[in-house]
Amino acid sequence: xxxxxxxxxxxxxxxxxxxxxxxxxxxxxxxxxxxxxxxxxxxxxxxxxxxxxxxxxxxxxxxxxxxxxxxxxxxxxxxxxxxxxxxxxxxxxxxxxxxxxxxxxxxxxxxxxxxxxxxxxxxxxxxxxxxxxxxxxxxxxxxxxxxxxxxxxxxxxxxxxxxxxxxxxxxxxxxxxxxxxxxxxxxxxxxxxxxxxxxxxxxxxxxxxxxxxxxxxxxxxxxxxxxxxxxxxxxxxxxxxxxxxxxxxxxxxxxxxxxxxxxxxxxxxxxxxxxxxxxxxxxxxxxxxxxxxxxxxxxxxxxxxxxxxx
Numbered sequence: 001x002x003x004x005x006x007x008x009x010x011x012x013x014x015x016x017x018x019x020x021x022x023x024x025x026x027x028x029x030x031x032x033x034x035x036x037x038x039x040x041x042x043x044x045x046x047x048x049x050x051x052x053x054x055x056x057x058x059x060x061x062x063x064x065x066x067x068x069x070x071x072x073x074x075x076x077x078x079x080x081x082x083x084x085x086x087x088x089x090x091x092x093x094x095x096x097x098x099x100x101x102x103x104x105x106x107x108x109x110x111x112x113x114x115x116x117x118x119x120x121x122x123x124x125x126x127x128x129x130x131x132x133x134x135x136x137x138x139x140x141x142x143x144x145x146x147x148x149x150x151x152x153x154x155x156x157x158x159x160x161x162x163x164x165x166x167x168x169x170x171x172x173x174x175x176x177x178x179x180x181x182x183x184x185x186x187x188x189x190x191x192x193x194x195x196x197x198x199x200x201x202x203x204x205x206x207x208x209x210x211x212x213x214x215x216x217x218x219x220x221x222x223x224x225x226x227x228x229x230x231x232x233x234x235x236x237x238x239x240x241x242x243x244x245x246x247x248x249x250x251x252x253x254x255x256x257x258x259x260x261x262x263x264x265x266x267x268x269x270x271x272x273x274x275x276x277x278x279x280x281x282x283x284x285x286x287x288x289x290x291x292x293x294x295x296x297x298x299x300x301x302x303x304x305x306x307x308x309x310x
Contacts, residue, residue, distance in 0.1 A: 167190070
């Protein structure tokens with residue numbers, strides 16, 4: 001009886017174990033959740049990698065596009081510089097007209113016997129002609145040196161300049177033209193500015209030449225140069241009593257190959273329109289500005305603003 005009971009109880013125990021094994025383990029759900037979480041994280045990481053790779057490709061394409069844009073910009077800048085070189089060469093040719101015409105005037109006076117045969121006057125005129133020739137050479141050399149050193153991207157060297165000394169040099173260089181036209185050039189007290197003497201010489205040489213050139217028919221040119229100051233700026237005015245500049249052309253005359261057009265300047269306006277364009281470029285290189293005074297009723301008045309020396 002006892003043995004049978006033992007025999008009969010064994011299958012029940014095995015059955016209970018089988019049932020227990022068939023039931024879900026109490027930690028099975030958290031494990032599956034963790035696995036699912038890890039799978040989700042892996043998918044997110046894969047997605048992030050894909051986005052990162054896409055961004056890398058985008059950045060690489062953007063860098064390539066920027067490099068191409070930079071190369072195009074460099075080409076444009078190079079072409080602009082080439083245009084500037086051509087303009088500079090045209091300005092050189094114009095600037096050479098002043099001293100060369102001075103030489104021509106003296107030679108013509110010698111040929112015509114205005115100065116007399118090998119006289120004291122002739123001996124005085126010869127050095128002036130030589131000085132004008134030297135100035136022409138100096139202009140060419142300075143511009144060529146500027147391009148060789150790529151100084152176009154560097155600031156123009158400046159110093160304290162006495163404007164009266166500049167005007168004195170200009171009137172001395174243009175002595176023959178002033179005398180031939182019987183022009184009267186009056187220079188009132190001027191200030192000292194921060195600039196470059198050579199560049200200012202070219203500026204005022206152009207302005208005085210224009211004032212003498214565009215006189216009224218049958219009248220001797222009258223040129224007046226005055227100065228004033230406003231805060232830290234010096235303002236210089238070059239005024240003449242010539243044919244004037246129409247108000248519609250007051251800005252256009254500063255463009256290359258542009259000249260004022262009116263009834264009188266058509267007849268007397270010989271030239272190629274580089275003078276005032278050169279003046280504006282040189283003045284702006286010095287940190288200044290130049291414009292035509294539109295309120296001038298008699299003749300033309302060109303005004304310059306330059307840094308005042310302390």
